[in-house]
Structures are given as structure tokens and as C-alpha cells.
Amino acid sequence: MDSSYENVIKNLLRNPSSIKTKSQAKQLHAQIVKTRGSRSVSLATIILRIYSDLNLLKESLQVFNTFCYVPTKAFKSVIKCYSCNGYFLDSLACFVEMRGFGKLPGQDVFPAVIRACTHLKELRFGESVHGCVVRFGMESDLYTGNALMNMYAKLQVSSHDCHVFDKIPQSNRFSSQRSNLVSVLYEETRNELIRSEKNHFDTLSGRRVEKGTRLDSVSKIFQMMPNKDVVSWNTVIGGNVQSGLYEEALDMLREMSNANLKPDCFTLSSILPVFARHVDVTKGKEIHGYAIRHGFDKDEFIASSLIDMYATCTRVEDSYRVFDLLPQKDDVSWNTIIAGCVQNGAFDEGLRFFRQMLAANVKPVEVTFSAILPACAHLTTLHLGKQLHAYITRMRFDQNMYIASSLVDMYAKCGKIMTARWIFDRMEVHDSVSWTVIIMGYALNGHAREAIILFENMERERIKPNAVAYLAILTACSHAGLVDEGWNYFTSMSKCGVSPDIEHYAAIADLLGRAGRLSEAYKFITDMPIKPTGGIWATLLSACRVHKNVDLAEKVAKEMTTTDPGNMGPYLLLSNMYSAAGRWKDASKLRTNMKKKGMRKPPACSWIEVRNKVHGFVSGDTSHPYYEQIHEALRDLYERLKQEGYVPEMSEALHDVDEEQKGDLLYTHSERLAIAFGIISTPAGTTIRITKNLRVCVDCHTAIKFISKILGREIIVRDNSRFHHFKDGNCSCGDYW
């Protein structure tokens, strides 16, 4: 080899950071092995450092495993390389091994070790490492300080300490072969290390890190740091935000500016959730403006924070705009826009984004499913829900609490309560949400007793019912007419520290009204400590309709038109009641009034899924390609119903017209069109599932009961308030809705 070439090699070895690529590193390594053999420990250490700096774990380990005696520098390189590649457990095991040899760690290794502790949620181990930092006088190192603050800020957020061998996170991607070895090594030395390092820490610093005071630890470290950079500030701000200390986070942001440090991408994406939670779109927009001026708005992190902020502030149109302008979209950007749509009730849009995400070859993750499933639940798109469920099972996401709860809710809302229960029973752990969805599922499907049993089981499992859980059980009681039970739950709420809000009052008003205790319900509403809403009056009005009390209905409708003048619900219900009582003049007067006020009844619409396709029907709609067959089926059905004793109930017909015309109006209702289509396009005996945007009318309700009997089919109708399971001539709602 000529001397100039030899010089190049020497220079490279003296200045290893000049190696920038994997192939350069491998060439140098090969050259050294070729010319000088592989015995030189110092050369191998330099090569290892080069591989480690380039994050080449496989190559680093190949060199590392050749050492008989491992130099400190080699340990440091491998610890860092493991940590940077996400092999946190191996990183810690290597650190333990290094300490076992009595080698002194330097400030260059601590950030990687602390980062590993943070990812593994190993607070106790992290504290012992902190002890080690203090012991070796490295507290003033900027990177170590930042890493420590990050660790305390993160682990302080989780409510309980989770140790690595209690539950190894899935994200820890070490090989299973190696894991046993590492686990044994780690287990053997871990406790010993924690003991020795922590003793040093406690005696040297005179401080003890107690549970629950870890954000104080962050502040203390921050205050004691001689040098602080943007990362230090970002870490403290982010820690405050994650702990819900929004005002403190904003104060820190101001202080940061006073310290002449400019917010960067990290600062902005940490602070944006503050405005989302405060629903302060004006301040959020200011941040958006700042991001645009500094060219940060194309950053995926900032963009997803902005999308989320606008969606949380119900400005979903602005979310779309940010999303559309984003040149590179990652899975989080997609998940954020999908969740934003679904949370704002834009279910179809959410599904559209979900399909686009798949078309863009972005792989859905757990969050994607818990974001999209509620859309299937609300739209009752069972076929899509089932497809998603199959994918979730294949991906082994089914034990994820968010996903499992969403699946239970989706099946319950699609009327498949047994499937919902099956999933619920197979969940390893239940939280208050999963209990609530199954209880609400039974409530909506008319199984109050089962809901009560589950509510008691939840309390037995020491899961404290929250406001939503109480709402679920009150709904169950009200749907089943269990007045005493409902009242008991209502009165026990406050004792359990959950103050009833308007929905709970509404459930009780519904409960009383349903039981026919109308004046009691009226008094309950007027006496409540919260101002009654239009919705709560509507509940009572509905009860007046069922119990045919026109006088109280007029009184209630009057209350409603004062509290909620734009709502046409009371007009419609009252007008139907006038018609039912034969008071045609009053009914027509009311309708004229509505017209004068520019009120129009929204079109009634029902939909049914047949062979994975959703078919929608609007009242009186003749546009469906199978309309002729549908109409014929309806005619046949009408004849058979009449033979069975069905008499059309004309009381709710909208006009004062002759009986024959009313008959026409009635059998063109959207739910009947959908049911008729279901009958002609599915095999005999199959359950028919219909979803309707408005309340089912009395006549349709009666007719569907007959249909379920004569065809021997179960018909499940989800209207805008509840489920109706029609079977053998009966309905689960007990004729109250």
C-alpha cells in the first residue's frame, strides 16, 4: 500500500465524523481488516463508533461481539446505537453490563440511557440513573438535563408506574432470541444497581424524588441547569401541557420569549393543544399565522396539531384546508383529519378520508380504527364495521381498549347486541367507557334488566360510574318504564359525587312521562335547578302524544316555542296530536303558521344495507331502480296485513283528507319502502335492519309489528332516538318512543 493511501486511512481514523455513509464506513472497515487484521482493540473501537454514529446497529454489534475485553468507549457506542434504534431494553442491559464491569459512564452516554428509561416507562431505573448522573457530577450537562426533564415529564403523566418486566411495550423491537438473555442479565443486575445508585443519589443530593412530585423534579432540574436551549424550554412547556397545566405552559412560553429564544416547530405543536382544549380558536389562529410566517405550516407535526385544534373548536372546514395544503401526509395527519370529521358528526367525510388514506397506501394503525369505528356506529354501516373488525383481529388490535370499546359500541348501535356482548366479555380489562358502551347498548336495544345487572357488576369491579354511565342506566330504566329503579339511580348520583346535568334530568322527565305521570313530569321540569332546554320539553311532549293529553301538550309546546323558537318539533308533534284528536282546523292553523315562519319539515329518510350497499329511501320516493317491485311488494303486504287484522292508524296523517288518500300516504313512508326492499332482496327469515332519520310514525310502528309476525322475520329499526326490535308482532320499545 502506498504511503499516501495509508495517510488517508490515518486521517479518517483520526477524524471519524468525516465518514458520512454506510458504504464509506464499510470500505474503511474492510481496508483496516485487510491491512492490519482485526486484533486491534483501539481500531475496532473507532470503527464501532463510526457505525454507531451512523445508527448502523447490525454492523455495530458485529464489531462489538469481537471484543474479549470491551473498552468503555465501545460500550458507550453500543448503548447509544441500541437506544437510537429503539432497542431500549438492550440499551439498558448494556449499560448495566458496563456498570457491572465498574466502568465510568460519561455525559455522552446518559442521554441515550435516560431516553431508554423514558420509553420503557422505567421510572425507578431512571431515578437510579439520575443518581448516577449526580454522583459523577454531570448534572450541568445540557443534553443530560434535557433528557432527565423529559423523562420526569413523561412518566409523571402516566397514573401508575409500569415496569418493564410487568409489561414489555410492543414498540420495543428487540429479537425474541436475544430478549431472554437480556432479560436475565437485566433482572440480575437491575435491583442491585437501583439500590446502589439510588443510595448515592439520596445522600449526595439530599433530595428524594417522590411519586406525584415529578413535575417539580422537572422544574428543579430546569432551574438548576446552567445552560438552557430551546429543547429545554420545549420539554418543560410540553410537560406542562401533558399534565393539563395550560396556564403554566403559556407562562413558560412568554418567559421563553423574554429569554430571547424563538419558538420552533416543537414549541408550536406542543402549545397548540392548549388552544384546542380551551376552544380558543382566535389564539390558535394566531399560532397558525406565526407558523405560516416562519414556514412551519408544512411541518406534519404542526399541521396535525392545527387540524386537531380547528376540529376541536368545531371549525372542521379549517381542518380540511390545513390538511389539503399539507404536501406530505403521514399516518397521524390522516388519523387527525378522520377523527376531526367523526367527532364533528361528518361521518361520510370521515369514511371518505379513510378510503383515501388506504388509497394513498398509508397503513392504518390502532388510532385509525378507534377514530373511524364511531362513524360506522352512527351510520349503522354494519358491513364496513365487520370488515374493519376482521382487519383489527388480523392485526391483533382487538385488546386495545379504545378499539374494543368502539367495536362494542358499533355492534350495539347496529342492533347486534349479542356480538357486542361477546366482544365485551372477551376484553381483558374494562374501564368506565367500555362498561358504559355495553350498558348503553343494552339500554338502546331495550334490555333494561341486563343493563342494570351490568351496572351493578361495574360497581362491584370498583369502576366508578361517571356521568355518562349514569345516563346509560337512566336511559335503560326510562326505556323499560322502571320508574323506581331510575329514580333511585338518579338520587344516588349526587351521593357518588356525580352531579346530574340536563341529560340526566331529561332521562327522569322521560321516565315519568313514559309512565303516564305527566303532571309530575311537568312539575319536575319546572322545578329543576337547570333551565329546561327544548329537548327536555320535547321529551314531555312526546309523552303527551303517547298518553293523548292534548291540553298539557299545548302548554308544553308553548314553553318550547319560547325557549327554542326556531325548533319546529313542537309544531309538528302538536299538529299530529290535533289531527289524531280530529281537531283538523287547529292542525291546519298550526301548519299555516309554520309555513309563514318559513319552517319546512326535513324529508323523512330511511336506509338499508343489502349486499354491502346502502340503499336510501325518501318518503314517497319512486326513483329506486326496483321501485316497481317494491311497490308491488308493498301492495301484497298491505293485503296480507289487512287479513291479519291490521287497520291503518290514520291519526297521525298530516292532512285532513279522505281515508283512501291517507292510506296512500302511509304506505309510501320511507321505512316501509326500505323494509319492502329488504323483503324482496334478502332470503326469507333474514333479519332486516333499517335506520331512519326521524321518529317512526305510529302507523308504521303498528304495521311493522304485523310484518314481523306474518313474515316470521326480525325487523330492527333504529330511528333518531332508539332501537325498535320487532319480533313476533311485538316491539322492544313497548310502544313508547
Added chain:
DNA sequence: TTAGGGTTAG
């Protein structure tokens, strides 16, 4: 060494 997204609501 720092940042973003998820479940229940008659």
C-alpha cells in the same frame, strides 16, 4: 435531548 392523532353522551 424536545413535538402531533383514538372509545361512551335519550
